[in-house]
Amino acid sequence: MAGAAKEQVGKTVKRNFTNPMAGWVLAASLAMCGAFSARAAELDSGGLEVIKVRPDFYMIAGAGGNIGVNIGSDGIVLANAGSAAAADQVLAELKKLTDLPIRMIFNTEAGPDFVGGNLKLARAGLAVRTGSNLAEIIAFDAVLSRMSARNANPSYPGDAWPNDAFLANRHAVRMNDQGIEAWHVPAAHTDGDSVVMFRKSDVVVTGDIMNMDRFPVIDLDKGGTIEGEIEALNKVIELTIAPIPYIYKDVGTYVVPGHGRLCEQMEVVDYRDMVVIVRDNIEDLIKQGKTLDQIKAAHPALAYETRFGTEPGATDAFIESVYKSLTTTKK
Template structure:
């Protein structure tokens, strides 16, 4: 199943209403769940952890769904507040409800680049850039890595430089062999590489390789968008992108313009399986061409 999976999809089908949209969950371990939208686009996939030190949530969902997300959290772990919120990167579908959770007492943790973008540029979404309120700003930031010791777990936060954006982080829990990779994985669909906000095709490939080297075949992988994943899913996405880059680079190196490469349809073999509403085969071709 392919999920609508990007901050830049803001318009749902006219047949959908807010009532159609809901959160669903998958239990990964005792007190650890992945939470994800169904019936429409709610934002990125979440990781939810509860324990004696409080409730930890990875990413925030889109603004319309904050109350629904809290209700889902309450159903799962019998808590209606989030104590620690981790942003995996700067895009609106991962940070838009920062203010909501901060006002309820959450401590927000993010990469320095997420803080800087929200403060100096604003909230980056499909509609452009809008003002970010002061309550959206992360409280704790880091540049390379940070380790949290909460709820009896070691939670390792690591920066993946210039990949999907300039501020991507992954959330790894070694004791549970579990990782949330943010938008370093659009599982089963073409990825969005935000070239306007520090994203880079080669950086994305290198970041995926870095994650592949960290994990094994049994690792539980929460993708930023799309279904719950495995190392095999990440490798499939990585191999597709490596191949797409090679194919488009060959055309570009022959002196073809962007439009000429698009006309040649070099990613035709991936269209049926990877094309989707936001990153179509054409747009995938264009973003890779521009990123070379």
């Protein structure tokens, strides 16, 4: 009897703990709590989220692509400018942080969510080297070519174009008492990508070679390739330092991705591994003679679809770009 009662109690307890309905009520409550806290942060900044990364560095999210903001004695140095639509809000947020002028804007690529804000932000700035009322815009040469092209879409006025375009793999300046390096990463998301490292702040801004909200976009028409994407992520891993040996006492190098939350080296490793694994899966299916449709049907990115493929079409677009990149390269 006692044994039976005990067994029954055990069953009751177990069923209570494993009741799916109770679990989902809990899950819903948690989700609501999370939604409220995130929403509160957004409302304070007119839809933008301003994250303090280091004492001299901020990340502005929600303005199109993420923006890195370094503030020091020389003024403001930006890594990306966000979208045109959000430029006024970005300026308002910068004004809350400092009265110092915008001195430089690095563009990590030519996407409108990264360069759209160039015009307004540059015009609100003050150049160091020329003294003009236009902040310097620094980017790899392909960004200038793309933005200034006759058929550029969207089209940009000259003041929005990079006025300091570089062709070397590395372009460095010293501002705000720190070295700032732009590293060109060839043929990755596009052919004009660079990652920007703020040495003293210990922050790397990647642009869309890393997008924490979705699979990377490999824009083949603009010179992107899967191998270049992997090499670019490897470059970011190389530039960053994990918090070793004191794993939890400090943080390592921060990474501002093109979209999504602030990261450290480990997230870049996770993202690189994801891209490599999906590439390997697709490559194996190509070797088996599968067509693109057959490869899509085989779900080679299944392990990551619920994390990076929730945007409609994101998974298929990634698979297709990897497939085309691999098959084009092998010709």
